[in-house]
Structures are given as C-alpha cells and as structure tokens.
Amino acid sequence: MKLRVLRYEFKNDTLVNPLIIIKDVPANQNHTGCRLVFGPGKKLYVTTGDADQPMLAQDLKTYNGKILRFNSDGTIPTDNPFFNNDTARKEIWSYGHRNPQGLAFQKATNLLFESEHGPTGGDEINIIEKGMNYGWPVIHHDDTRKGMKSPLAQYTPSIGPGETLFYEGDKLPSLKGKLLVACLRGESILSLIIKQGKIVDQEVLLKKAYGRIRSIVTGPDGFIYFSTSMHDPAEGRPGINDDMILRLRPSGSQKILAHKLAENAALPSKKLTPALLFQQLCASCHGDKLTGTSVTKAMVGGKFLHGSDRKSIIKNITNGITDKGMPAWNGAISTKDIESLADYILTIAK
Structure with a gap:
C-alpha cells in the first residue's frame, strides 16, 4: 500500500489540473497519518504514520512517522531542517511520530500543535518544533530521554484523538481561542485552554452524545462542524443515523454538556515489567x-x-x-x- 498527496484546482464544480505533491509513501491499514494543513507562509504540512513499523519513525531516510513540509507547488522549502543533509529526507519537518492525526496553528503565536495516537493509551498533544525528535518508539507515555521531546500532555486511557483546531470564530464566544480535539475512542470533543505553550485548563464536551468524532472544522459562517466515524471497524457501533456531519451552535441554554478533567499531571514512573x-x-x-x-x-x-x-x-x-x-x-x-x-x-x- 502506498500513499500520495495531490493538489487540484476546483473549477466549475470539477477538480482539474492534478499536481502530485508527494507519492510512494509506504502505508498500512493502521498508522497512516494523512492530515494536511497549510501554515504560515502558505507552507503545506503533511503527517505520516509509522505504517506499523515503529523504527521507521526514527529513520531519517524514510517518510514514515514524520511531519513533512512543502511549498504549495510541491517543491521543498530550503529552510526545512534537513534540506542540506544528504542522509535524510529533505521534506522532513519533525520525526519520531507514531500516528499523527491533527495539526493546528495557534493564531497568536504561530505555534503548531499536534494530536497523536499512542500505544494502548499514551495519546499525545504536542507542540511541533522544527527538526525535533518526538521519541516514538524509543519513548512514549511519560518517558523522557535526552534529545527527544516528551508530549505537552498524554492521555491514558486512550481518547483516540483526531483532527484539531483553534476556534477563532465569533459564533461561540465561550470556545474562542481554545484548542479543540475531536476524539474517537473518547467519543467527545476535548477543549484545551493554552497559554504560553502550556495547558492551563481542559474539559470534555459532548461526552458520549454522538459517538466517535473524527473531524472538526470552523465553517465560513463561523460555526463549528464535526463528523462522526461510527462505521470504523472494529470499534465503531453504527446506529440508524450514522454517520453524520453536525453543526455546533449556541442553544440559548447554559448546559454545554461539559465535564472538567483533572489536571494532566505526570503519573509516577513504573518499572518496565x-x-x-x-x-x-x-x-x-x-x-x-x-x-x-x-x-x-x-x-x-x-x-x-x-x-x-x-x-x-x-x-x-x-x-x-x-x-x-x-x-x-x-x-x-x-x-x-x-x-x-x-x-x-x-x-x-x-
């Protein structure tokens, strides 16, 4: 199985003029990544999973377990961290990832935040920095090692994080500026308040209200739209109305179906038995x-x-x-x- 990323032009309700940005990225039925986000300077960021071969994430000669960065025309930016390294893929922006699912830039700071699936828990929220090694599979959960970056937060049991966004619309004032994370296994939306690169508060929205949530975006009308993913084998349990695209809008009620989370403090280290x-x-x-x-x-x-x-x-x-x-x-x-x-x-x- 191989993946590729293509750019199209949308004209007269039709996709035309395909341009291959990248192709022949090894993939598998699991751990494929595939999030695409444009960032500052109209640079395209692409996530890839480890394709069920964890050590590929540490191999700079492979595309797997990485966040890649391109110009919008598919060329490689000359300020990429490994552009002048002949033993690494020049497209790499960061590495050591297991299965990155969400990417979102914070408007006020231009910091890039990422959500990532961990192994049996250990799901992560990371701040992505140029050229950094995020450790997988050498470290995960609350592990630390010199030269590797541990997550801003990890979640055990698993929440199955999906797409992320910083809400900057004006229709839902209580959510403005917050990092929102669609959660599959958590069947909810995780809402995080980020200040100076730290999580200062978090809560869960719509817990178990609509099932597994994979994608979340802000529409041109300023409302939040999210999609369910209940037909996924093998965890999905589709109902008669699944799957759905839903719009989140003010209800006029004080009830927001929110649940506070305990502070995400590091757990005591355990002996690796x-x-x-x-x-x-x-x-x-x-x-x-x-x-x-x-x-x-x-x-x-x-x-x-x-x-x-x-x-x-x-x-x-x-x-x-x-x-x-x-x-x-x-x-x-x-x-x-x-x-x-x-x-x-x-x-x-x-």
Missing part, C-alpha cells in the same frame, strides 16, 4: 490476557496462528506481521525485553 510492556504494546489488539478483541482471536491455550513456541513468538514480536496489522518491535524495545515479553505471553497463554 513484561506485564506492563504487554499492556502498552499488545493488549489493545490481543486483550488483557490474550482473550482476544474484535481485531484478533483469543490465543488462550496456545492457539497461535503464526507459531506457538518461544522462538516463533520472539520472531513475530521482533519482525511483526505487518500485513495483518501487527507492528515490528525490533529496535523499539531491547532484545532482552522482547524475550521477556515472549516468556510472559507463554505464561498467560496456558
């Missing part, structure tokens, strides 16, 4: 105790489709089964951790 590794990297697909999910079958009792012996499990964790959606963890965690994880899996599979 095999059980914790399994929860962070495996449980979202395989279930807490290999009991399966809507994505995979149960493996309790040694019912492994790709080998049930220790050697096969280590191989599958190391190299992944990417055509089935399982990422390769080689390089993301140490060989010792892979072996310990395999032993843990064998233990809980009995």
Whole structure:
C-alpha cells in the first residue's frame, strides 16, 4: 500500500489540473497519518504514520512517522531542517511520530500543535518544533530521554484523538481561542485552554452524545462542524443515523454538556515489567490476557496462528506481521525485553 498527496484546482464544480505533491509513501491499514494543513507562509504540512513499523519513525531516510513540509507547488522549502543533509529526507519537518492525526496553528503565536495516537493509551498533544525528535518508539507515555521531546500532555486511557483546531470564530464566544480535539475512542470533543505553550485548563464536551468524532472544522459562517466515524471497524457501533456531519451552535441554554478533567499531571514512573510492556504494546489488539478483541482471536491455550513456541513468538514480536496489522518491535524495545515479553505471553497463554 502506498500513499500520495495531490493538489487540484476546483473549477466549475470539477477538480482539474492534478499536481502530485508527494507519492510512494509506504502505508498500512493502521498508522497512516494523512492530515494536511497549510501554515504560515502558505507552507503545506503533511503527517505520516509509522505504517506499523515503529523504527521507521526514527529513520531519517524514510517518510514514515514524520511531519513533512512543502511549498504549495510541491517543491521543498530550503529552510526545512534537513534540506542540506544528504542522509535524510529533505521534506522532513519533525520525526519520531507514531500516528499523527491533527495539526493546528495557534493564531497568536504561530505555534503548531499536534494530536497523536499512542500505544494502548499514551495519546499525545504536542507542540511541533522544527527538526525535533518526538521519541516514538524509543519513548512514549511519560518517558523522557535526552534529545527527544516528551508530549505537552498524554492521555491514558486512550481518547483516540483526531483532527484539531483553534476556534477563532465569533459564533461561540465561550470556545474562542481554545484548542479543540475531536476524539474517537473518547467519543467527545476535548477543549484545551493554552497559554504560553502550556495547558492551563481542559474539559470534555459532548461526552458520549454522538459517538466517535473524527473531524472538526470552523465553517465560513463561523460555526463549528464535526463528523462522526461510527462505521470504523472494529470499534465503531453504527446506529440508524450514522454517520453524520453536525453543526455546533449556541442553544440559548447554559448546559454545554461539559465535564472538567483533572489536571494532566505526570503519573509516577513504573518499572518496565513484561506485564506492563504487554499492556502498552499488545493488549489493545490481543486483550488483557490474550482473550482476544474484535481485531484478533483469543490465543488462550496456545492457539497461535503464526507459531506457538518461544522462538516463533520472539520472531513475530521482533519482525511483526505487518500485513495483518501487527507492528515490528525490533529496535523499539531491547532484545532482552522482547524475550521477556515472549516468556510472559507463554505464561498467560496456558
């Protein structure tokens, strides 16, 4: 699977004059990114996911796990951080991303904010800086490491962040200037007050009111429009009216269906045990105790489709089964951790 970005002109209700901005970006059924946003200077920013191969995010010779930056005509800006680096893709603006889903510039500061899916929780809000390494898969959740940038905020359990916007319209005064994040797994809109690059307050809007929310934009009329995404396999549970595009407008009521969030303080660091590794990297697909999910079958009792012996499990964790959606963890965690994880899996599979 490959991705490409094209620019069209819209004339007489028709898309004409296609121009390829970028093509042949490796992709997979998961972790594909695909957010497009124009920023200051009419520069185009494009997100890519790691295509279920986490270490690609740290490889500057690949497009995956990156935010890319282009001129509107598809050429590469000469002030990109790796433009003069012959061992890196010149299009790269930042790297070390897992699956970036939202991009939004704050009008007052021109800071670029990003939302990103984490591994079994650890969903992120980041401020994107030129040339920075955001750590995936070496660090995630509340991990820190020199030379890598930890998130402004991380959310565990997962909220499944989608598109983001800073609302600058005049129809919804209570939301003006706030960062709004569409949430899939959270089935809500996350509203953040940002001051001097810090989150000073946050609340959840429309919790469980309309289901999974993927996209959110400000319309030319100043109202907010958002779309649901309930037909997504395997988490979606579509109802008779799904999916929908909805308009958010003042109701004349004081009720806003808002819920305050506790301060997003860092959790105490935990020892990276095999059980914790399994929860962070495996449980979202395989279930807490290999009991399966809507994505995979149960493996309790040694019912492994790709080998049930220790050697096969280590191989599958190391190299992944990417055509089935399982990422390769080689390089993301140490060989010792892979072996310990395999032993843990064998233990809980009995």
